[in-house]
Amino acid sequence: MVKLDHIKHVIELSDGVGAGIDEGTVTLSKDSTSLSREFIHSRVSVSMNDGNLEVFCDLPRRKEKALAGTWAAHLRNMNKGLSEGFEYRLKAVYSHFPMTLKVQGSILTITNLFGERIPRKAELPWSPAEVTVKVENKTEVVVSGADKEKVGQTSANIERACRIRGRDRRVFQDGVYIVQKGE
Secondary structure (H helix, E strand, O other), rough: OOOOOOOEEEEEOOOOOOOEEEOEEEEEEEEEEEEEEEEOOOEEEEEEEOOOOEEHHHHOOOHHHHHHHHHHHHHHHHHHHHHEEEEEEEEEEEEOOOOOEEOOOOEEEEOOHHHOOOOEEEEEEOOOOEEEEEEEEOOOOEEOOOOOOHHHHHHHHHHHHOOOOOOOOOOOEEEEEEEEEOO
């Protein structure tokens, strides 16, 4: 493996996105929305340089090289989330019993899945200011927000609430599934 003298990832911030670094915590903000995350390591550092963020490591080993790339990806996702946002689309699929989807506060209720009498509930752990969940056309769910991890976890919670147990999944395919991960 080739030895590198240093690794430097430069993340260009979008228009209107401001950054602040305080003791390893990087905060990106635009308008009234802000995202912050801790980046603490003894050999890898994040700094501001000419209005851009820079992830730097001197004489990196294999794990430090990987960590620097991961941090750069996280910072790019934070920047993209603030400038464009993330949106996941889910679709309710059923063959016989029509499902009904409702958002009530911090819970998405799925009624009549396989004709079950007790409705299934999916937790929506974040506030509507952070992650927005909307039901469109009775069968489509749109999850959107600035933080990619929160949007993805909310979508996974909804998909997981419809998991089928005790039946052949090749035959019984009803549920709510992620159909599009978009920016």
